[in-house]
Amino acid sequence: MTQWTRKDLLALEELSEKEIRLVLETAYSFKEISARPIKKVPTLRGKTVVNLFFEPSTRTRVSFELAAKRLSADAMNIAVQDSSLSKGETLKDMARNIEAMKVDILVMRHPSPGSCHLLARSLKIAVVNAGDGSHEHPTQGLLDLMTIQEKKGKLEGLKVSIIGDILHSRVARSNLWGLVKLGAQVTLCGPKTLLPVACERLNARTTCDLEEAIEGADVLNILRVQLERQHGCLFPSIREYAQKFCVTPERLRKAKKDLLILHPGPMNRGVEIAPEVADGPHSVILDQVTHGIAVRMAVLFLVSQANSIRKERHEVSV
Amino acid sequence: MSPFREKSKILDGEGMEKTVIRLAHEIVEKNQKDLGGLVIIGIMTRGAILAQRLSEAIRKMNGATLTLGTLDITLYRDDLTQVAQSPVVHETRIDFDITDRKVVLVDDVLFTGRTVRCALDELIDFGRPRTIQLVVLIDRGHRDFPIRADYVGKNLPTSLQEIVQVRFQETDGVDEVVIEEKER
Numbered sequence: 001m002t003q004w005t006r007k008d009l010l011a012l013e014e015l016s017e018k019e020i021r022l023v024l025e026t027a028y029s030f031k032e033i034s035a036r037p038i039k040k041v042p043t044l045r046g047k048t049v050v051n052l053f054f055e056p057s058t059r060t061r062v063s064f065e066l067a068a069k070r071l072s073a074d075a076m077n078i079a080v081q082d083s084s085l086s087k088g089e090t091l092k093d094m095a096r097n098i099e100a101m102k103v104d105i106l107v108m109r110h111p112s113p114g115s116c117h118l119l120a121r122s123l124k125i126a127v128v129n130a131g132d133g134s135h136e137h138p139t140q141g142l143l144d145l146m147t148i149q150e151k152k153g154k155l156e157g158l159k160v161s162i163i164g165d166i167l168h169s170r171v172a173r174s175n176l177w178g179l180v181k182l183g184a185q186v187t188l189c190g191p192k193t194l195l196p197v198a199c200e201r202l203n204a205r206t207t208c209d210l211e212e213a214i215e216g217a218d219v220l221n222i223l224r225v226q227l228e229r230q231h232g233c234l235f236p237s238i239r240e241y242a243q244k245f246c247v248t249p250e251r252l253r254k255a256k257k258d259l260l261i262l263h264p265g266p267m268n269r270g271v272e273i274a275p276e277v278a279d280g281p282h283s284v285i286l287d288q289v290t291h292g293i294a295v296r297m298a299v300l301f302l303v304s305q306a307n308s309i310r311k312e313r314h315e316v317s318v
Numbered sequence: 319m320s321p322f323r324e325k326s327k328i329l330d331g332e333g334m335e336k337t338v339i340r341l342a343h344e345i346v347e348k349n350q351k352d353l354g355g356l357v358i359i360g361i362m363t364r365g366a367i368l369a370q371r372l373s374e375a376i377r378k379m380n381g382a383t384l385t386l387g388t389l390d391i392t393l394y395r396d397d398l399t400q401v402a403q404s405p406v407v408h409e410t411r412i413d414f415d416i417t418d419r420k421v422v423l424v425d426d427v428l429f430t431g432r433t434v435r436c437a438l439d440e441l442i443d444f445g446r447p448r449t450i451q452l453v454v455l456i457d458r459g460h461r462d463f464p465i466r467a468d469y470v471g472k473n474l475p476t477s478l479q480e481i482v483q484v485r486f487q488e489t490d491g492v493d494e495v496v497i498e499e500k501e502r
Contacts, residue, residue: 033410036444
């Protein structure tokens with residue numbers, strides 16, 4: 001039986017296949033709680049979870065907050081514009097102050113890759129990565145895996161195409177690590193300027209031809225074009241991007257009948273995905289959102305358990 | 319290997335079957351008026367198997383099909399960190415409303431009463447049952463809480479050094495109840 005012993009959840013890159021499967025299994029058990037008339041269990045009663053978001057977010061922040069509250073933890077959000085960072089405090093100092101207030105879990109989203117790792121090293125409390133720049137977004141990766149596994153019954157051998165702005169996408173990276181570890185075959189598709197060559201070293205196929213990515217695929221994970229992270233001219237215009245890479249009903253004509261369409265949100269309808277596809281029969285986009293809460297409950301539960309056990313052992317040994 | 323050795327066998331397969339049938343009779347006797355309205359909920363993992371067997375026995379005996387559910391109490395435990403390894407969370411499956419229903423709660427062994435306390439807390443979060451009755455296969459004593467069972471398969475006086483193992487075909491490959499003791 002696999003055990004979760006990690007203090008933090010920072011990236012899917014560092015997790016073993018067994019650890020990923022443990023989170024998914026735990027998440028399946030948590031899914032039912034959100035369907036109960038009273039959507040709450042007392043498991044994390046008395047624990048405090050702080051959400052620290054340095055980038056705009058609706059889905060992930062609400063999802064983490066609901067996950068904490070459904071486990072009876074106290075959850076609070078810090079809006080960055082109100083924080084002391086605007087007075088010149090460093091991130092590390094700010095986090096240490098939060099730790100000194102005896103918070104148990106810090107959930108952070110930050111534009112700089114590796115910022116969660118930095119905090120995890122300097123704090124004793126659990127750090128959960130809710131997206132660090134274009135590096136990783138582990139809970140999104142996990143909820144995508146959960147959604148695919150639930151709909152398809154397995155991940156091994158599935159053909160998954162990730163389409164769009166691969167270069168800037170932390171979702172692509174977390175998906176790639178998770179999917180490859182669990183035995184899926186990944187194709188990355190996008191304009192050449194947004195397609196890092198290094199991905200081929202991770203056993204992913206790359207292509208600039210959308211039709212090639214759709215043909216034979218079991219799953220399409222369609223990503224948003226992250227204009228806010230792009231510097232310089234990577235493609236001529238949004239219109240031209242849409243002409244070549246928008247997933248439309250016409251382009252899905254040759255697709256498998258049981259194709260799944262995923263999108264991590266927020267969607268730009270008409271740019272990377274046509275409205276008919278987003279709302280169509282293949283789409284499992286809202287299932288992803290539902291699974292997001294279950295996955296985050298599982299993650300909060302597992303890191304909290306590991307830290308309580310660690311603390312108790314430490315007290316015994318002292 | 320296992321640091322525990324078997325001390326004595328309390329029930330074999332046949333004994334267990336007889337006990338289950340007797341418990342089923344007792345449940346039917348006590349709930350004659352609205353047997354069909356009864357809800358039977360087993361505590362994961364072995365209580366759920368016992369619940370399944372009880373409902374099957376009642377169906378054979380009486381033709382009544384009871385509503386069946388399972389309850390995983392991991393998330394309600396007060397001793398989560400005291401369990402040696404991280405606990406496994408199983409799914410709770412109660413996809414019906416228990417409000418105003420008569421609930422029969424099933425577990426394999428009644429010991430400190432802490433599991434039942436968790437189960438009662440969790441059940442009450444699902445609604446407001448009219449009554450909750452408790453069935454256990456083995457009552458081994460040593461209660462920490464003021465909890466008792468309405469139906470007991472076997473009362474088994476034990477010492478705290480002993481462990482009562484209930485094994486079922488479905489999970490352990492054999493139907494039996496044994497007392498084990500730590501190897502000295």
